[in-house]
Amino acid sequence: MIDQQKQSRLKRNRKHTPWQMSMRYILLCLGLLIMVIPMVYMVSSSLKPNDIAFSYPIRLIPTAQEATLSNYDYVLHQKNFFTYVGNTLIVATATTVFSAALSSMLAYCISRFRFPGRNLLYSIIITTMLIPGLAMLVPQFELAVTFKLVNNLWGVILFYTAWVTPFSTFLIKGFIDNIPRELDEAIYMDGGTVFTIYRRVMLRMASPSIAAVSVFNFLFAFEEVGWSQTILKKDELRTLPVAITQFFQAHNRTDWGYVFAMTCLAMIPVILIYVLLQRYFISGLSSGAVKG
Amino acid sequence: MAGVKLSHVYKEFDKGNFAVSDFSLETGEHEFVVLVGPSGCGKSTTLRMIAGLEDITAGEIYIDGKLVNDMEPKNRDIAMVFQNYALYPHMTVFDNIALSLQIRHVPKDIIRERVMAVAETLGISQYLNRKPRALSGGQRQRVALGRAIVRQPKIFLLDEPLSNLDAKLRNQMRTEIIKLFHALGTTFIYVTHDQVEAMTMATKIVVMSDGLVQQIGSPREIYHHPSNVFTAGFMGSPQMNFFERCPLERKDGQYTLTFLGTRFLLPQEKQQQLSQKNVQSGEVIVGVRPEDIRLATQEDDDKVSALLEVSEMLGNEVLLHMRKAQESFIIRVPEFEDARFSQVGVAETTLELAIALSKIHLFDAETRVNLI
Amino acid sequence: MSTRFSRAKSFFKRKDNIRMLALLFPGLAVIGLFTFYPIIKMFVMSFFDWKIGYQQVSQFAGLMNYAAVFSDKAAGIAIANTFYYMLLTVPLQMIIGLLVALMINGIRRFTVTFRLMYYLPVITSWVVVALLFRNIFSNQGLLNYFLMDVLHVTNDPIGWLSTRWPALTATSLLGIWKGIGWNMVIFLAALQAIPGEYYEAASIDGLNRRQQFFRITLPNIKGTILFSLVMLIIGAFNTYTPIMVMTGGNPAHQTEVVLTWLYYQTFSVSGKMGYAAALSFLVTAIISVLAVLLFKVFSPQKEERKS
Helix, strand or coil, X not given: CHHHHHHHHHHHCCCCCHHHHHHHHHXXXXXXXXXXXXXXXXXXXXXXCHHHCCCCCCCCCCCCCCCCCHHHHHXXXXXXXXXXXHHHHHHHHHHHHHHHHHHHHHHHHHHHXXXXXXXXXXXXXXXXXXXXXXXXHHHHHHHHHHCCXXXXXXXXXXXXXXXXXXXXXXXXXXHHHCCCHHHHHHHHHCCCCHHHHHHHHHHHHCHHHHHHHHHHHHHHHHHCCHHHHHHCCCHHHCCHHHHHHHHXXXXXXXXXXXXXXXXXXXXXXXXXXXXXXXXXXXXXXXXXXXHC | CCCEEEEEEEEEEECCEEEEEEEEEECCCCCXXXXXXXXXXXXXXXXXXXXXXXXXXXXXXXXXXXXXXXCCHXXXXXXXXXXXXXXXXXXXXXXXXXXXXXXXXXXXXXXXXXXXXXXXXXXXXXXXXXXXXXXXXXXHHHHHHHHHHCCCCCEEEEECCCCCCCHHHHHHHHHHHHHHHHHHCCEEEEEECCHXXXXXXXXXXXXXXXXXXXXXXXXXXXXXXXXXXXXXXXXXXXXXXXXXXXXXXXXXCEEEEEECCEEEEXXXXXXXXXXXXXXXXXXXXXXXXXXXXXXXXXXXXXXXXXXXXXXXXXXXXXXXXXEECCEEEEEEEEHHHCHHHHCCCCCCEEEEEEEXXXXXXXXXXXXXXXXX | CHHHCCHHHHCCCHHHHHHHHXXXXXXXXXXXXXXXXXXXXXXXXXXXXXXXXXXXXXXXXXXXXXXXHHHCHHHHHHHHHHHHHHHHHHHHHHHHHHHXXXXXXXXXXXXXXXXXXXXXXXXXXXXXXXHHHHHHCCCCCHHHHHHHHHCCCCCCCCCHHHCHHHHHHHHHHHHHHHHHHHHHHHHHHHHHCCCHHHHHHHHHCCCCHHHHHHHHHHHHCHHHHHHHHHHHHHHHHCCCHHHHHHCCCCCCCCCCCXXXXXXXXXXXXXXXXXXXXXXXXXXXXXXXXXXXXXXXXXXXXXXXXXX
């Protein structure tokens, strides 16, 4: 840690001409505009009445007379809106918790033990990482039918967990590989068991990577559409992203004010998580990536 | 208080490859055993077998008279200090030390009492609420020791505990570990690659190389009576000078030895020892420690002249790198002896040297074992 | 030293083996049942005229499904579209992401702000941004307004989403826009992991900035490039939501990608499940081949370094 800080300080001491510096800031700001304008446009459209949302000239910021919360009012009074939100939060939270538990346990075992079939298991995990979840649509749907998971939130949670666990395991394993074995051995010598090591060392020491994959798993479960719309056919079971697409189609694909009000609302939990946990978005992802 | 006994212990890490072969050792009840050797010699593996972190391929290990081959580490009543301290970064110093007791469900007030006592002994009381990250290397080392001590084990295992410290701290911690050893009165088994640590701390040294025990003995024995070329070369700094393929002749009951271009009649004591062992004429390896060669004076008989190549000033003494024909060697002389040598790199001077023949070591050229 | 030997081989005793199995089992069960078993099943199904539901008999069809996929023009279009999307999005988001990372790495203030803002699209749901881009690219959308009334490049609105290549390009632009932040973050981390001494030594040796980039920066972030490449390729084949939302595969299945086409074949038409399974298997094969190729291309140097 200290070394890294030192290094970045060293790097900052490298000489740069003021011209180079200002070019960088200008380019970064230009890029930022492209990143942010669509978002601003979305928020501003959500604040405009539907009839003037498309009137020319398009204004990025609505005028004070135009601005209205009526779109939000309409969306919030939609039947089942809060049910969708609730469903999505349940699904995303459960997926996150399950996959964090499963993948950290798997990662610990694969990283630390040489048991028969270990390499086979690891290659299966790598292979399943490569395959898009939806590519297994047919057999998975059949499985869901067999286990009566259709129209059941569990049908979404379990499959999401199975989809994200391989990659989570891969990332956490990379992290655990770098935790000195001496730490496990010290506990083992002091009378701890495999469980003690998992609980006292792994869960604590690998927490940055677990937090990072959890953030991603949450976002994934929060936004997935394909499987969710397949499995959850009843309206009161829908998750938010599916509900948004349905809502969009139900409104003749023109009432953008409503749609954007809904998407803005859907972004609130994500933004909250982002602001609260932002360091995990970056640290954990990079720890896996830098190693490669 | 207890001793450790290993008898004919083997560790095979691949088919046919042994990390440790035929290791036997018996310690007393209050002994500081140092396993020393170059990296990869099997010393750490041996320690880990005693700890129970590594299975034993063959042989028996006894702790306190009990066979522990299949006993789990936690039941062996041992504690271990790891090379990188193995401190948990997310726990405070207190929790790090207390952890082993917490796992064993020792009552809280007793934990508190024992941790405090240990912290007191090691002088880390004021750091108990800090995280290891906020400590210096020496303080971390103390915490690691504290974690071992708090268990009050019968045996302490230490795996290169000082190798991550700088030279000054290392000296200081060395003394403290020795003090601790005397205070606790238990057996310490200590692994290091540093022969200075071995010499200064041990009551018994085990020199290892390539998974084999080369010699077991007190520091004094190991230094003065190395059993083979490896031990002789490994212990002592600068290293002992070796002269390969020197003819040793036995004629009329008298042994003469030729090396450094000079024919020496060996002193009385060596003559007796050699004839007792009935050593015949042949080629031998001669070992001479740097301090057993000095600058010759008028009275010396068998003088050897050699070229001075480099001189290294160490403060109270000077190391002179000498060359004679193909042989190069080092001698150690007191600094005050000749002001000329205290200058760096005064080279290309010829010096007359005298060798303390009573202190030379003779090794068999084939087996490289000490002839005496 | 002892680290050379497999410590763990016999590290734990019997009871601990059972405990380890207890840790392994839940993950194994879930992955095995819900992903590994379906993969095998999918492979089997691809050789059958698979039927789902009561009293349906699935007939063995040999390679019929594969033949169907290969002779199906629409499947070809879907695969070609996926490759188009991949070839456009993967290099561009990597290059732009790397450039942004280099610039952020080279400035002193507001680095955190820039990082957070560039990352914002990454965390936003695909449904949300796809709807947003659908609006922006629609006939009366922001882009056409900009082209017509601000830049006066054209007098009539361009139907971005109503023809194949413009629609795919619009979707790809969404993919790039959303992916830049992700690439920026991992490349930034990789850049910061390069020891500053390398650059100091290089500038003493007289390497200019360009040379420093190609001789020090690039070789040192090679692992990250590989990681990003593999992840992005997997991601490109995973594309479903943006197409579904932005074009719905229209017009006339011209803009389908593999997953949307698969979905359509499975549920919209009379359940061509064997066909879908065969297509899935082909996609899986394509991704695996690409991944293996990438590792082959990148790994020789890695092994050199090891030895």
